[in-house]
Amino acid sequence: MASRSTQILEAAARVIARRGVRGLRVEELAAEAGVSTALIYYHFKDRTGVLRQTLAFISDRAERYTTDRDPDDSPLTPRQELEESLLLELQDTAQVRENSAAWGELRASAVFDEVLREDLARATLDWIQEVAALLGRVLPMTPASLLAAAAERLTALLEGLSMRWLSGGTGIGHARDLMRGAIDAELAGLRQN
Amino acid sequence: MASRSTQILEAAARVIARRGVRGLRVEELAAEAGVSTALIYYHFKDRTGVLRQTLAFISDRAERYTTDRDPDDSPLTPRQELEESLLLELQDTAQVRENSAAWGELRASAVFDEVLREDLARATLDWIQEVAALLGRVLPMTPASLLAAAAERLTALLEGLSMRWLSGGTGIGHARDLMRGAIDAELAGLRQN
DNA sequence: GTCTATATTCCGATAGAC
């Protein structure tokens, strides 16, 4: 059912995960998708068009796997939900790797590209608020500002760990341990207030 | 006294901070350094060589401004030294911005470039060990593995916050507050063991 | 060591047939 465009975007996500945004070559993308380069220009106008649509495609997909979880059986505790949500981004699967790599690329590119900044800031804020809400469910009655600060730290740490994982410095298991440790530490800190 | 190589590396740090690793053109680097492109190849073999040595240069420089502090008056407490060391990387000065931007770029590039991985991993490890040592001076008798884990989290968080600051999502003052909060949280966590 | 050419490679983009 996947249309040609979708097929190309899926291939683009794989290529970006492998080579980065800057490393994406239209020719390699064509080979990965099993089509000619001309067809890519036909569907996406130019290389930038491919990039833009691929990033949109990827963030769609990330939202989808984040919420994929309700085979109506075991309901999670708030604490489990929090941990689950954060550790979801630290898994060695092709899809998560692709998404994380793309996110990291986006973040890094935004440092030098004003155009990307706004979208990225908005997406980050949404994410922080989501995590703050999860924290709030674990520890109700906690002041919102403290929840927000903890959520900012946890998400920023996750981005940092994710980059270290992808850049080969840290094993995925170790990164997950560190993340769990940080959740413990933040919850302990919040309880002390 | 700055040798030609040093002069080129300083220029490279500036260009990377401005355009990113991805955006570094040998020709632009040559212009920035006030030399010919050929000279760059003479000194650094190829573009990757420039990148590698710039990474080394930058981490050197970071260590140097980290330890620049002994007009023999007020000796710092271990706790102050720790905070100082970490917050040094979150200052809105040209040099820190340059170092942070370049570091972030190298980290992001290493995800897709095997050649950069090893150097980056070594520099990261050194940094973690340095922070672990500072933590150990604040809390002697703490098991080394716990110190190392806390140091890994603090440094990874710092990288994450740094990227958010540079990509415009987080103000520098707020980032510093978050970092201080994390130090408190980690020290509290370590004390509980 | 340093420069001025210039070679070489790579890659985005298009023309035109089917």
Next chain:
DNA sequence: GTCTATCGGAATATAGAC
């Protein structure tokens, strides 16, 4: 819609003089 073939520009890298 899709392909084959190719152009043109940009960027890396080298040759050779000084």
